[in-house]
Amino acid sequence: MENADAEYGGGGRAAPAAAALEAVVEPVVAVTDGTITYANGAAREAFDLSEDERADETGAGNWDAATGFESWSRLEAAIDETTVGTVRHVTLEGDADGYDARVHRSADGATVTFTRTTAETGAVGETESIGESDRAIKDRAINEAPVGITIADPDREDTSLVYVNDAFQEITGYSYDEVVGQNCRFLQGPDSSEDVIAEMAAAIDAKRPITVELKNYRSDGTEFWNEVTIAPVRDEAGVVTHYVGFQNDVTTRKEAELALERRTAELEYILERVEGLIQDVTDVIAGSTARSELEAEVCDRIAVESTYEGAWIGERNPATETVDVRTGAGRYPETGVSATADHPAATALAENAATTDTLEGTTHASFPLSYNGIEYGVLTVCTDRDRAIDERETVILSALARAVASGVNARETSRVLETDAVVAVEVALTDSSVAPVALSAAADCRLEYRRSVHRTDDETASLFTVTGADATADALEAAVADVPDLECRVIVERDGECLIELSGGDDLVGWLSERGVRTQAIESDDGRARLTLEIPRSANVRSVVEAIEDRYSGTDVISFEQRDRDSETRQEFAARLENDLTERQFGALQRAYLSGYFEWPRPMTGEELAQSMGISRPTFHEHLRTAEAKLSRAFFEEDQSSG
Incomplete structure (x- = not known):
């Protein structure tokens, strides 16, 4: 280990490294050849190292290790057995000192960090609870804090860690001995954001505090989201002597936020893409005059959507047990599919429910075209995109399929009145x-x-x-x-x-x-x-x-x-009715219509019409009522009788 001046500094004021160790609540000493060359404030207080023996104000000194510790023989053996550049944990339980120790071995000596194991020590004639001292309270508070706490020394190589608390070890899975002496970047991994890492590095270079959220990795390789706060620690002269870090596992909150962001992005993606599609398909349904035109235009509109490779409408063929293609656009099976095949189109028809499956790298989503219990076929869309057709998109496409089925139903209903x-x-x-x-x-x-x-x-x-x-x-x-x-x-x-x-x-x-x-x-x-x-x-x-x-x-x-159906033109209907009427019946009906008799108020009375025909009023009304009855019968019934 290097000498005290080189390791901890000198020159009339505390060097940065020494100032940092003065802030550490655990006792820390540097030992070279059986001599304590440095002791921080916690060590000087805990082990009652005489102030008179100090060489200067930095914590450097010249104390005999054997005199300072009852357990020196065990510590000395551990120092001798520890390989340079490694750390050894020494159990001192039962010794009067009441501490365990971690020995950090260097080429010239060792640094020993003590951890309190017993509750009581003190001067002769007085028993004092170290746990109740101000320093011990700070020690306990830091160690028992619910967030990870680290202290890094910028004067050490790669700004390595000199302290981590218990919560840090619990969060990361790394032990004290595994991380002290390393830069905290060992927590980073393949999915850690390079931008966030660069942001932290810039803040450290600028000696300013920063808080970021970063994906880190535990000792077992599992990921967690770490809310990291890094702040510089300055001495009385304003010089940065250390960096204190706070780590908080925010995985649950972060994953919930990311899930919400994904859902929001997916919804915006679907709405942006599908909203126009629905509007266009609605216009097609409203504007088309025939079923075949409606179906073809719907498939064309879906196929031009950038995220779909094709669309087709099929219909079950009971004779061949196939789902035959009525029309399609883009990519679609021109020969149809088997009605018993493991294909979404066949399944959607069989189960009357939306069905999605991936076949040979292409996702097929099929939606039954059903309205009021009548089956009009199946609509299938195909896509090769990475994003799956999720539940929201399925709901929207199902609604679109119902609209198509409703349009087909309207066309078929009107055809019943037009077709023969x-x-x-x-x-x-x-x-x-x-x-x-x-x-x-x-x-x-x-x-x-x-x-x-x-x-x-x-x-x-x-x-x-x-x-x-x-x-x-x-x-x-x-x-x-x-x-x-x-x-x-x-x-x-x-x-x-x-x-x-x-x-x-x-x-x-x-x-x-x-x-x-x-x-x-x-x-x-x-x-x-x-x-x-x-x-x-x-x-x-x-x-x-x-x-x-x-x-x-x-x-x-x-x-x-x-x-x-028997088709009859208007002229044929009129000729048949005229042939069924007698001359007087036809004359009475024709005169009544042409004179405005069926309007109100009547411009001419029945009596005046009777006189124009040279017959009595009762006779005119008898002929008119008979003609009206034959006209009604011809309109409402298929079979007519003369009379």
């Missing part, structure tokens, strides 16, 4: 939730569907003619009282027949209409109804029928028939 190519399906129902089934079971009557109208509250009211023994207002009202939520209004009552309006309860006709199905006929008696439905051939007829079977128990499919 339909599939006529006859089914039988016995489900008592269906109003005509329940009413025909509760009363001895037969119901025949006439027409439905949509009210302002979106409820559908259906007109039925009722025949049979119970075709009276009183009997029907009594029967309806036993059917929950069903309302029945008798519009016209004749002998053995009533015209009624049914509303409330299960809205069968409205439910079918929302799925693009036209109800042609409903005939119900004795708790059983037979329905004739028309579904566009372009629609997924199988899916519609399955939806009916799922919704209504006791459903039997009677027949399927592809056919074309």
